[in-house]
Amino acid sequence: MDLAKKYNTGPDFDRLRTALLRGIPDRVPLQELIVDRTIQAQFLERPVQSIKDSIEFFAKAGYDAIRISPKATFKPPDLSKGLKTDATTQDVERTWHSEGKGLVTDWKSFEKYPWPKPEEIDYSDFETARHNLPGGLKILAHYGDIFTWIWDIMGFETFSLALYEQQDLIEALFEKVGSLIFGMFKTMVTYDHIGAVWYSDDIAIGSGPFVNPDVFRSYLFPWMKKIGDLAKAYDLPYIYHSDGDLRLLLDDIIACGVDALQPIEPKALDIRELKQKYGRRLCLIGNLDLEYTLTRAAPEEVVETTKSLIRDLAPAGGYCVGSGNSIPAYVPFKNYLAMVETTLKYGKYPIAIESC
Numbered sequence: 001m002d003l004a005k006k007y008n009t010g011p012d013f014d015r016l017r018t019a020l021l022r023g024i025p026d027r028v029p030l031q032e033l034i035v036d037r038t039i040q041a042q043f044l045e046r047p048v049q050s051i052k053d054s055i056e057f058f059a060k061a062g063y064d065a066i067r068i069s070p071k072a073t074f075k076p077p078d079l080s081k082g083l084k085t086d087a088t089t090q091d092v093e094r095t096w097h098s099e100g101k102g103l104v105t106d107w108k109s110f111e112k113y114p115w116p117k118p119e120e121i122d123y124s125d126f127e128t129a130r131h132n133l134p135g136g137l138k139i140l141a142h143y144g145d146i147f148t149w150i151w152d153i154m155g156f157e158t159f160s161l162a163l164y165e166q167q168d169l170i171e172a173l174f175e176k177v178g179s180l181i182f183g184m185f186k187t188m189v190t191y192d193h194i195g196a197v198w199y200s201d202d203i204a205i206g207s208g209p210f211v212n213p214d215v216f217r218s219y220l221f222p223w224m225k226k227i228g229d230l231a232k233a234y235d236l237p238y239i240y241h242s243d244g245d246l247r248l249l250l251d252d253i254i255a256c257g258v259d260a261l262q263p264i265e266p267k268a269l270d271i272r273e274l275k276q277k278y279g280r281r282l283c284l285i286g287n288l289d290l291e292y293t294l295t296r297a298a299p300e301e302v303v304e305t306t307k308s309l310i311r312d313l314a315p316a317g318g319y320c321v322g323s324g325n326s327i328p329a330y331v332p333f334k335n336y337l338a339m340v341e342t343t344l345k346y347g348k349y350p351i352a353i354e355s356c
Contacts, residue, residue, distance in 0.1 A: 001043055002060040007344040009062060011136035013195045016064040016320070020196060020237035020260045020283045024317035028310055028347030030063050030340060031285050033200060033241050033262060034326035042333045051125045052132050059134050062344050065195050067140040068129055070184050071122035073114075074149045074177070102155030105162075107169060113153070115176060118183055126191045138195030140239065141188035145201050146178050147210075147220045163215060170219065178223040185227050189234045196237040199227050204244025206268045213248050221252055228257020239285070243325065244268050254281050262286050266324045275313050284313065286322040288339055294323055294331050302338040307346055307355075315351045 004010050009027060018025040040048040040057040048054060051068070058066045104110050129139055150173045151159040162170050185197060203210055203220070224240070231238040240258040245268040253261070263286030264271045271287040278284075288294055293305050306321060313319040321343040327336055346355060 001045065003062045003340060003344055004060050007062065007341075009344060011059050011064050011134060013064050013136060013138040017195060017237055019318060019320050020239065022259075022280060022283050022318035024349055026349055028314045028343055028349075028351075029320045030061070030343055031065075031262065031320040031322045032063075032327055033067065033198075034328070035061075035336075036327055036329040036331075038329040039327055039331065039333060039336055043337075051128050055129060055132055055134070055137065059137050062340055064136065065138050065140045066129065066133075067142045067198060068125050069142045070188065071125075072116045072120075072143075072180075072184070074116060074145070074153075074180075101158050102153050104153045104173070105155075105158050106166075110169060110172060110176075116180060118180065121184060121187075123187065123191070126188065130192045133193055138193050139191070140196050140198045141185065141191070141194050141236075142198040142200065143181055143184045143188075144199050144241070146174065146181055146223055147201050147203055147216070149177050150174060151210075160211070163211070174219040174223070178226075182223060182226050182230075185230055189230060189236065194234075194236060196239055197227060197231045198239040198241065199224060200241035202241075202243050203249065204242055204246050204268070206245060206265070208245045209248060213252070216249060217252060221256055224253070224256040224258070232257055237283075250278060250282075254278075259283060260285055260320075262320075263322060263324050263326070267291070271309075272312055275319070279316065279318055283318040283320065285320040286324050287313075288321070288323050290323050290325040290328075290331070294327070294335050294339065297335065299332075299334050299338040302335045303342045306339050306342040310343065310347055310351060314347065314349075321347065 015025040015027065016029045016031065019029050037048045040054060043061055044053065044057055048057060055066055104113050126139065154162065188194065189197065203216060209216070228238050237259045238257050239260045239262060240253060241262045243263065243265045246253065260283035264274065264284055266287055266289045271284055275284055287309060288305060293302055309321060321339065346352070
């Protein structure tokens with residue numbers, strides 16, 4: 001399958017860059033944090049086992065960039081495991097983050113923890129990609145989870161108590177993890193064919209932030225600002241991913257230099273209100289409901305919802321179609337395809353609002 005060829009639209013990162021910087025490109029871009037390899041395999045009608053395979057998928061599916069991350073081990077050994085579930089072509093074992101007591105709870109365990117060494121971080125996918133990218137496709141240099149790694153390493157309850165009882169340990173953890181991840185971004189931006197930087201870190205749920213916003217202002221946002229300053233120095237758009245209701249934090253996020261926000265989770269944020277209030281300051285990415293529309297609705301409903309998003313959000317620019325989270329293995333392929341093809345069919349500028 002080659003939708004880019006079908007709709008006469010090869011990869012063109014300038015299209016995505018224009019949208020990320022709130023401009024009007026030639027057509028509405030597609031963008032996701034994750035498209036599961038089982039979905040990619042159904043599209044290509046063969047196994048997807050390497051970065052080369054994924055590059056082919058993103059180029060042929062109508063995307064203008066591929067997200068690539070270094071390989072580093074931050075996550076502690078699994079503390080709880082879930083059941084295996086059928087994921088179309090492979091079994092996926094679900095795991096959960098640590099809730100109670102994690103592996104770093106005091107200074108002794110902090111010193112003993114096997115932190116990744118910068119020289120051991122694997123950037124080989126960047127090397128492979130730069131030799132295999134088709135013209136127009138660029139790399140989204142991605143890593144994330146300073147906040148998430150820290151509370152996962154500690155256990156969320158331990159982390160919450162430490163915010164009041166062990167602030168020096170909290171500061172040390174943010175310095176340790178933040179400096180390691182910022183160092184990754186400093187390395188990534190030096191590779192060829194980098195089009196944008198992408199930092200992801202879930203800091204909210206449907207009802208609001210995980211913790212008091214001042215925690216993020218004290219510990220996380222200074223690191224996000226450093227990433228933003230780095231992106232600006234290299235003239236790269238800056239994308240941020242977090243689920244949940246971010247309204248209390250949006251001005252802080254923008255102040256970090258963020259250009260684009262993904263995925264605008266439908267149950268947490270009204271994307272049309274967000275567009276009206278922040279459309280000149282943020283490109284909005286996503287919002288197609290994963291819990292119902294992409295997963296359980298008929299393809300015809302996916303088509304109509306996608307058309308509605310294009311009609312309401314795209315005419316002034318600064319919008320990319322995508323899910324309200326990501327594309328996991330359990331999304332029916334026909335529904336994923338309905339979203340992508342609808343975007344390629346109806347997303348050409350000027351937007352024909354009456355046809356949407």
